[in-house]
Amino acid sequence: MKQNFAIITVFCALIGLSLSSCRYHQDERQLKDEANAFADRYFNWQFEKAQSHCSPRSQKWMVYAASQVHQEDVDQLRSMDEGPSLQLNGVAYDEGDTTATVLLQVRNFVLMDSIGTVAHVIDKADFKLNMILVNSHWKVDLKELPRPLESDG
16 A cells, blocks of 8 residues: 555646646747747837847847948848748757757858948858747847857858
């Protein structure tokens, strides 16, 4: 009888542990939607709209990005036949499930990479977005402006 009780106790503890470790993973759709909405607005240079998808401490980066836009950049963006396309390539949750990393690939976008220079068109680049849970809602958490990841090739 004691052995059965011990087995049931261990089994219940394992179920409870597995359920608590997946608590926020059920919100993965919201996380992906938020990352996608941010990236769509960011890579279309709609920085004010992108702010609503960021954590409070990220707001300064959107203000900074908007302040770096010059008329030549806007003209180049408007002259493009089609806008950026996005593909989310994965989500990795950090320990504790309140932060995560989203990997995405962006095609056909205008990148401003140096202050004082005109932005240029990039065919394809991979990016990493850090995500954080804020008041039970996933937000992009910027520590800098998104930059293309270094490629191995």
